[in-house]
Amino acid sequence: MIRLDNLTKVFDTPDGAVIAADHISMEVPQGEICVLLGPSGCGKTTTLKMINRIVRATSGKVFLDGEDTSGLNTEDLRRNIGYVIQQIGLFPNMTIEENITVVPKLLGWDKNRYKVRARELMDMIAMDAEAFLKRYPSELSGGQQQRIGVARALAADPPVMLMDEPFGAIDPINRAVIQDEFLKMQAALKKTIMFVSHDIDEAIKMGDRIAIFREGKLVQYSEPDELLSAPKNAFVESFLGEDRALKRLNLVRVRDVVSDDIGTVDVTDTLATARERIDSHGYRDAILMVDDRRRPIGVISRDTTASQQGYCRDHTRGLPAVVHLDDDLRKVASLMFAHDTTWLPCVDDHGRLCGQITQRDMTHHLGSRYRSRRPARPVVDGDRPAGS
Amino acid sequence: MELLQYTLDNLGLLGTRTLEHISLVGVAVGIATLTGVPIGIAITQNERVAKAVLYIASIIVTIPSVALFGVMIPILSLIGQGIGYLPAVIAVLLYSQLPIIRNTYTAIHNVDPALREAARGVGMSHRQRLRMVEIPLAVPVIMAGVRTAVVLNIGVMAIAAYIGAGGLGTFISRGISQSDPRQLIVGAVAVSLLAIIADYALLALQKHLTPKGMSVSTAAA
Numbered sequence: 001m002i003r004l005d006n007l008t009k010v011f012d013t014p015d016g017a018v019i020a021a022d023h024i025s026m027e028v029p030q031g032e033i034c035v036l037l038g039p040s041g042c043g044k045t046t047t048l049k050m051i052n053r054i055v056r057a058t059s060g061k062v063f064l065d066g067e068d069t070s071g072l073n074t075e076d077l078r079r080n081i082g083y084v085i086q087q088i089g090l091f092p093n094m095t096i097e098e099n100i101t102v103v104p105k106l107l108g109w110d111k112n113r114y115k116v117r118a119r120e121l122m123d124m125i126a127m128d129a130e131a132f133l134k135r136y137p138s139e140l141s142g143g144q145q146q147r148i149g150v151a152r153a154l155a156a157d158p159p160v161m162l163m164d165e166p167f168g169a170i171d172p173i174n175r176a177v178i179q180d181e182f183l184k185m186q187a188a189l190k191k192t193i194m195f196v197s198h199d200i201d202e203a204i205k206m207g208d209r210i211a212i213f214r215e216g217k218l219v220q221y222s223e224p225d226e227l228l229s230a231p232k233n234a235f236v237e238s239f240l241g242e243d244r245a246l247k248r249l250n251l252v253r254v255r256d257v258v259s260d261d262i263g264t265v266d267v268t269d270t271l272a273t274a275r276e277r278i279d280s281h282g283y284r285d286a287i288l289m290v291d292d293r294r295r296p297i298g299v300i301s302r303d304t305t306a307s308q309q310g311y312c313r314d315h316t317r318g319l320p321a322v323v324h325l326d327d328d329l330r331k332v333a334s335l336m337f338a339h340d341t342t343w344l345p346c347v348d349d350h351g352r353l354c355g356q357i358t359q360r361d362m363t364h365h366l367g368s369r370y371r372s373r374r375p376a377r378p379v380v381d382g383d384r385p386a387g388s
Numbered sequence: 389m390e391l392l393q394y395t396l397d398n399l400g401l402l403g404t405r406t407l408e409h410i411s412l413v414g415v416a417v418g419i420a421t422l423t424g425v426p427i428g429i430a431i432t433q434n435e436r437v438a439k440a441v442l443y444i445a446s447i448i449v450t451i452p453s454v455a456l457f458g459v460m461i462p463i464l465s466l467i468g469q470g471i472g473y474l475p476a477v478i479a480v481l482l483y484s485q486l487p488i489i490r491n492t493y494t495a496i497h498n499v500d501p502a503l504r505e506a507a508r509g510v511g512m513s514h515r516q517r518l519r520m521v522e523i524p525l526a527v528p529v530i531m532a533g534v535r536t537a538v539v540l541n542i543g544v545m546a547i548a549a550y551i552g553a554g555g556l557g558t559f560i561s562r563g564i565s566q567s568d569p570r571q572l573i574v575g576a577v578a579v580s581l582l583a584i585i586a587d588y589a590l591l592a593l594q595k596h597l598t599p600k601g602m603s604v605s606t607a608a609a
Binding site for chain 1: 602
């Protein structure tokens, strides 16, 4: 757990005192990622760096796991906090192994223990220990270097990690991969993490909570869905962007919205049966055809059933797309737009049909949050969920 | 032909003088490194002190060596060392300060701030940062300063023959006083060759001392 109590930083500049962080009080619960988000110069990085005293606080206190850190020696404090920075900062004169064991060494672990630990860490970040431990940072790509940067921060298994735009310097494709890997690690490690970002999409993806900063003040501290559906003021609204309702699509999984009410036909059914089912389910265009293991394999259109006769297997159209239960709604919406359709079949891990997702269901799901608040807030255009 | 004959006849003397020369420069630059590197590191803590120290070191280098020897004669005569080995070593020691202090200061000062922050972030103390990160990274530049000092002072030391310090300068000074071009040329060529060889030798040493990770430059895919 990280708790900040009225943490304040005042910089003395030739133009007078500048308040970089103004009485910041917040708490990150054990095992969660809190993303500090805001435009540059908003105080998010200063706040983060006051926790491990890279920036010394003017006033206020930092508590880690309930303990006031002001009594701790600076070096000891830092050795017990994982720290990852945007520029990565691997020591070029040290091998990868020396880099990732630097904290255990400073903590006085014995050699065997940190050698074993180095191999564990390499497994954790999915890099081949034999191939990389003896190499130097300059021999690695940017993405590999940042993985090592994360491993170095995790080396002594600190309960708390501070990450200052850790994936900011990595190209977008690798960034997404590293973010996913990191989230997977975090699911197992359950570190308490403060994470600075200026990228709203990254914040939504990584954060259990998001803290929005502006001009040294903490403006809003909420869970991502709450933040996107109920921004506190005009600044937060504009920072999140006009398309913030669309961003919520990232937060919802297909399994939260899927409806198991779906009519299907088998390959052996006749077109007449298909016609009946289309009518009885009230479908406008078509019905889904599944194989004997209930895997979706095609669609039978209403027009076909009207003009042709015979068995479904001979008159099927290709499937536009299928979505998985764990896909997010952003992908679903994208597929719907791409294939000009308003519904998609959903499948489980075995590829078996487990329902469908429709544009109406999505709109309804996202909109429920706004409807419950509407009486309390004046309605402006941007409040409506997209796609309604 | 005459020159070659002279060289062969005096090979033993040439060897002795060369060793003298090397030992004079070696001792002086060695001591200068031991003083200059810590000074260079220390002044990174305060920019104003750094400016003052570098300014003084620059002024010292502008003093002509003949003048410097002249100034030292009366002072060192007080301890009976007005001429010879001691003033020669002191002069070279002083001249060596600038390249060594300046290169050390610049190298430590220019360590990537991100690396410095990372070193603080993992919990290194100030001394640990210097020992584990900043000095290793500064070694190539510090060594370049030592090389400059050595090459510069092999030339300066030739003049020290006039105050009786020995070394290859004796060939030159005798060549001039005895109007003997053979001695003059042999001395001059020997000093030049020594400077070139020392430069290459120290370059090899510099490469050897450079941390391996910094010489490996090819990045993987």
